[in-house]
Amino acid sequence: MRDKILILAYWTLLGVVVVVGIAATYIRTVQGLQVTNLTSLVPWGLWVAFYIYFIGLSAGSFLISTMIYVFGIERFEPIGRTALFSAFIALSTGLAFIMLDLGHMERFWTVFINRSSTSVLEWEIHFYNLYLVILLSELWLLMRRDLIRKGREAGLVGMICRRLTFGSKDLSDESAARDMRMVKILGTLGVPVAIGVHGGTGAIFAVVKARPYWYTGLFPLIFIVSALASGGALLTFIYAFFGRKDRFAEHAELVTALGKMSAGFLALDLIFLASELLVGLYGAVPDHIAVYRAIMFGPFWYIFWGVQLGLGAVIPLLLIFNKRTGRSVGWIGVAAALVVIGIIGVRLNIVVPPFTVPLLPGVDTAYPLGRFSTFDFTGFAAALFGLAIILFVIAAGLITARLSQLPARPLERGLARAVGLAMMAGFVVMGLRFLGVGAPVTASLVGEPASLPLFFGGLVRATDPTFYSPSAIEWLSSMGVIGLAVLGFSLGWLILPLQHEPEAPQPAPRRFAGFEPITND
Numbered sequence: 001m002r003d004k005i006l007i008l009a010y011w012t013l014l015g016v017v018v019v020v021g022i023a024a025t026y027i028r029t030v031q032g033l034q035v036t037n038l039t040s041l042v043p044w045g046l047w048v049a050f051y052i053y054f055i056g057l058s059a060g061s062f063l064i065s066t067m068i069y070v071f072g073i074e075r076f077e078p079i080g081r082t083a084l085f086s087a088f089i090a091l092s093t094g095l096a097f098i099m100l101d102l103g104h105m106e107r108f109w110t111v112f113i114n115r116s117s118t119s120v121l122e123w124e125i126h127f128y129n130l131y132l133v134i135l136l137s138e139l140w141l142l143m144r145r146d147l148i149r150k151g152r153e154a155g156l157v158g159m160i161c162r163r164l165t166f167g168s169k170d171l172s173d174e175s176a177a178r179d180m181r182m183v184k185i186l187g188t189l190g191v192p193v194a195i196g197v198h199g200g201t202g203a204i205f206a207v208v209k210a211r212p213y214w215y216t217g218l219f220p221l222i223f224i225v226s227a228l229a230s231g232g233a234l235l236t237f238i239y240a241f242f243g244r245k246d247r248f249a250e251h252a253e254l255v256t257a258l259g260k261m262s263a264g265f266l267a268l269d270l271i272f273l274a275s276e277l278l279v280g281l282y283g284a285v286p287d288h289i290a291v292y293r294a295i296m297f298g299p300f301w302y303i304f305w306g307v308q309l310g311l312g313a314v315i316p317l318l319l320i321f322n323k324r325t326g327r328s329v330g331w332i333g334v335a336a337a338l339v340v341i342g343i344i345g346v347r348l349n350i351v352v353p354p355f356t357v358p359l360l361p362g363v364d365t366a367y368p369l370g371r372f373s374t375f376d377f378t379g380f381a382a383a384l385f386g387l388a389i390i391l392f393v394i395a396a397g398l399i400t401a402r403l404s405q406l407p408a409r410p411l412e413r414g415l416a417r418a419v420g421l422a423m424m425a426g427f428v429v430m431g432l433r434f435l436g437v438g439a440p441v442t443a444s445l446v447g448e449p450a451s452l453p454l455f456f457g458g459l460v461r462a463t464d465p466t467f468y469s470p471s472a473i474e475w476l477s478s479m480g481v482i483g484l485a486v487l488g489f490s491l492g493w494l495i496l497p498l499q500h501e502p503e504a505p506q507p508a509p510r511r512f513a514g515f516e517p518i519t520n521d
Contacts, residue, residue, distance in 0.1 A: 006402045013395035014487055020388050021480010024473050025100070033103055035473040041363075042355040046348075046470040047101040050478055052201050053230075053347040054094035054485075056223060057340075059198035060231020061087040062135065062190060069138070069180075070187040078243065078254060079235050081498045084139040086234060086489070091132060091197075093485040100477060120203050127196045134190040140164070141179040141186075145171055146497035157495050164496075198227045205350070213291040213354045218276055225269045226346060232262035233316075233339035240333030244499055252329050259332040263320045266339060270313055287357055294353040299467065303345045312342010330407065352468055389431040396424045430475070 028035050038045050065083035067073045099105055116122045140147075143164075148171060151162035202223030205214040236258040243251060280288045295304050316335035318325075325331035400420030407413045470478075492498065 005398060009395040009398035009402075012391060013399065014483055014490070016388050016391045016395065017479050017483035018487060020385065020476055021478075021483050023384075023480075024476035025480055028100065028473050028477050029105065035471060037469055037471045037474065039468075041358065042352065042468040044101070044351050044355065045468055046474045046478055047097045049344070049347040049351040050481075051094050051097040051101065052223070052350070053344055054090045054097065055201050056198050056227035056343070056347075057230050057234055058087040058090035058094060059194045059224070060227035060229065061090065061235060062131075062194045062231075063228060064232055064235060065138075066187045066191050066194075069183050070191065075254065075257060078499065079239050079258070081139065081142050082238060083231075083235055084135060084142070085492055085496070085498055086231075086238070088132075088135045088139065089485050089489045089492070090234075091128070091135065092488075093481060095128065096481050096484075097478070100481070120200060120207055124197070124200045124204065127193055127200055131190070131193050131197050134186050134193060138183050138186045138190070141183050143497050144168055144179060145176060150497060160495055195224060198223050210359055211354045212285050212288040213280070214350075216276070218272060222269065222272045222276070225265055225272060226343060229262055229265035229269050230340055230343040232258060232265055233336040233343075236262050236336035237333050237340060240329050240336065242493070252327075255329045255332050256327070259320045259326075259336060262336060262339060263317055266313060266317065290357040291354050294356045295349050298353060298356065300348075300352075303348055307345030308342055308349060310342075311338050312345055313339075316342070330412075356468070385431070389428065392431075393424060393428060396420075396427070400424065 036045065061083045064076070065080050065087070068076045068080045068083075099108060102108060111122075111125055147161045147165045148169060151158055151165055153161075199220040202220035205211075206216060206219035208214050236255060239251075239258065240255045243255075277292065280292060295301075316338045319331050319335035319338075320326050325335075400417065400423075404413055404417035404420060407416055
């Protein structure tokens with residue numbers, strides 16, 4: 001009974017997030033970028049940060065799958081299909097975020113008409129298209145025989161699997177061998193493509209000469225390493241809590257190996273971060289130092305110290321390499337989840353702070369800028385959003401109550417309950433501020449009062465044009481896109497044969513004295 005309540009609460013929570021997010025996306029589509037807090041000084045914000053975040057998750061997950069199908073590391077085979085499906089969902093989510101950021105979303109197709117061979121973005125688009133084809137082809141080949149078997153079942157799942165076979169009916173061992181040869185070829189081709197996908201994303205920033213913080217050859221490498229850390233952590237979290245546990249020893253061994261591998265990539269990412277900081281500080285370029293000051297001591301300093309370093313690096317490394325927690329599947333899964341969250345802070349610090357340093361002194365105050373979102377939650381919209389908050393709190397409360405009972409030790413149960421309640425309280429505060437409750441009223445640069453719905457708090461600098469805090473629509477549309485991604489992954493997890501199941505060995509043919517084995521030939 002409790003599990004049914006938990007499942008119902010999960011789908012209710014997910015449904016509320018998706019519906020509210022779709023409504024916010026519709027508002028953004030109709031009203032344009034005026035519903036954001038972006039300006040000519042800070043033209044990239046939350047959506048671009050999430051874009052590079054999910055592209056990194058995708059590239060990291062795919063590169064880990066190549067360890068199995070290209071380099072033959074068979075111990076990771078149970079996560080192979082999940083890695084590819086996660087890569088597909090993350091890629092789709094990242095592209096959805098960059099679509100949101102386009103001023104005219106309906107013009108996205110023009111990039112395929114107006115060609116420019118010297119544009120990094122142009123090359124990125126080709127990489128994305130090729131990468132998508134490789135992902136889907138490799139995933140289909142791995143699932144093909146299982147899709148055929150599941151397609152024989154009655155019901156909706158069977159019908160979906162039959163459609164996904166695209167008419168294939170061959171279950172022979174020869175066809176399976178051909179599939180695996182093609183998977184290896186596609187995986188080998190996908191290695192440079194995946195590196196190009198996320199390394200190219202880093203190159204988009206690295207070629208901007210006017211921004212000293214980005215203009216470094218180390219940036220593409222940082223993107224690739226952090227992609228491996230986040231992708232590995234995502235797979236560790238999924239397999240730790242949702243993977244097959246019928247063989248506990250093998251499950252625990254794989255989770256431990258994945259956790260340590262992700263921790264290794266995370267440590268390498270920290271080395272790159274330290275190298276970048278030390279070289280930049282030693283160079284003492286004023287614009288470079290100003291960006292570091294904005295990251296570490298600006299209004300959102302806790303994103304760097306608290307989210308990026310604390311939650312996303314120090315705590316996970318301590319959990320994974322501690323002798324006690326490092327042997328616990330649950331604690332490794334928690335550490336992996338913290339890494340996934342912490343990388344969001346990394347992406348935010350890459351995108352936003354460099355824009356807060358004006359390229360020319362005084363350009364930020366030379367002319368007035370409207371900076372605050374023109375959309376307000378009033379009337380019917382406020383009533384619906386209030387109802388959504390109530391449903392969200394009820395569903396989140398049920399999930400928190402159930403999950404906090406899973407740990408065996410009282411201390412761990414109390415910690416899980418405290419974390420769940422803190423997250424619920426944070427989302428409630430965020431929702432109330434979107435409705436104007438508790439949001440500080442400040443003066444914008446155009447002289448009109450405006451409410452700044454900060455989720456994270458911090459210093460409100462309403463007269464500072466370099467200050468950026470995502471608007472309500474930016475947050476809600478982002479939550480909607482992420483909700484759709486989780487929905488797509490959840491449905492895929494339920495319908496598709498994503499968990500590798502070794503085929504049962506066929507019984508050896510019976511032998512009789514003086515006779516050869518009986519075969520069908």
